[in-house]
Amino acid sequence: xxxxxxxxxxxxxxxxxxxxxxxxxxxxxxxxxxxxxxxxxxxxxxxxxxxxxxxxxxxxxxxxxxxxxxxxxxxxxxxxxxxxxxxxxxxxxxxxxxxxxxxxxxxxxxxxxxxxxxxxxxxxxxxxxxxxxxxxxxxxxxxxxxxxxxxxxxxxxxxxxxxxxxxxxxxxxxxxxxxxxxxxxxxxxxxxxxxxxxxxxxxxxxxxxx
Numbered sequence: 665x666x667x668x669x670x671x672x673x674x675x676x677x678x679x680x681x682x683x684x685x686x687x688x689x690x691x692x693x694x695x696x697x698x699x700x701x702x703x704x705x706x707x708x709x710x711x712x713x714x715x716x717x718x719x720x721x722x723x724x725x726x727x728x729x730x731x732x733x734x735x736x737x738x739x740x741x742x743x744x745x746x747x748x749x750x751x752x753x754x755x756x757x758x759x760x761x762x763x764x765x766x767x768x769x770x771x772x773x774x775x776x777x778x779x780x781x782x783x784x785x786x787x788x789x790x791x792x793x794x795x796x797x798x799x800x801x802x803x804x805x806x807x808x809x810x811x812x813x814x815x816x817x818x819x820x821x822x823x824x825x826x827x828x829x830x831x832x833x834x835x836x837x838x839x840x841x842x843x844x845x846x847x848x849x850x851x852x853x854x855x856x857x858x859x860x861x862x863x864x865x866x867x868x869x870x871x872x873x874x
Contacts, residue, residue, distance in 0.1 A: 666712055668861025670830050673705035673767060681814055681826060681865040687774060687794075688815030688869060695818035696735065696869060703753070703770035703811035708763060708830045712858050715832035716760050718787075721849060722753035724814065726824040734817040743822040751846030752826070753811040754790030757837045762786070770811035781809030781843070788837075790844045807843065818869035825864055832859040 674682050683689045684700045691697030706720065727750035733739035753770065765786060771779065781789045789809040798804035816824045831853055838852040868874055 665857065666710065666832070666859035668708045668710045668830050668832060668859050670706070670708045670828060670861040670863045672828050672863045672865060673707075675704065675863065675865040678864050678866060681867040685813045686815065686867060687813045688818075690818075690869060690871070690874075695871070696815075698774045699813065699815075701771050701774045701811075701813050702768050703765070703772075703813075705767040706765045706828060706830070708861060710859065710861070711763075711832040714834060715858055716836045717756070717833045717838075718758040718760070718762060719756040719831045719833060719838070719849060719853060720753060720758065720765065720787075721751065721829045721831070721846060722811070722826065723829075723846060724750040724752060724816070724824050724826050726816070726822050728817070728820065728822075731817075733819070735819060739819055741817055741820040741822070743820075745822075747822070749846070751793045752813065754792060754844075754846050754849055755787045755810075756790065756840060756849055756852075758787040760836075771813070774812075775808075776804055777806030778808030779810040781807055784810075788840065790840070790846065790849055793846065814867035816867065816869055818871075820868070820870055821873075823866050823868050823873055826867060827862050827864050829860065829862040831857050834858050
């Protein structure tokens with residue numbers, strides 16, 4: 665499979681993600697506060713001429729599978745606990761010839777109950793995983809479209825890895841509509857990927873790891 669070169673503005677490969685891109689940042693008098701949550705500028709190159717569209721999938725590969733002790737004083741989440749993927753950004757049906765997404769195009773702040781999903785100027789937004797996390801919080805519950813940045817538990821002993829993946833596809837559209845999620849996109853892309861690339865950034869709210 666051909667490889668794309670992907671860069672995230674302000675993030676060196678496996679370097680720290682700036683707080684301006686984060687959903688959660690250290691608070692002044694608390695371990696957590698809402699962050700600027702600005703979507704970073706994303707660029708890619710090296711796509712084959714046969715590419716008919718692109719998809720962007722950002723995910724945290726380090727999310728604990730058990731949240732019982734998350735963000736609790738006097739508790740920690742061991743780095744050894746089993747981890748899973750958590751999707752932060754789903755954007756598909758990006759037109760062929762596109763090579764970048766501008767800073768702030770997919771988020772300019774934290775939006776309670778989520779930003780709209782569906783058709784936007786640059787493509788088709790899916791729903792990220794924040795809605796599931798906030799399902800029990802009436803002030804925050806909803807479908808979260810677009811980009812929402814890092815916000816790992818502040819007592820997690822693992823440094824979180826965020827993958828900004830770009831896929832070049834052999835179809836103009838994946839045929840998705842309505843409410844679709846990261847796993848739906850990965851399944852729909854399965855036989856359509858011509859090239860892939862990713863950039864990886866790191867983030868933590870644990871004061872012992874910062």
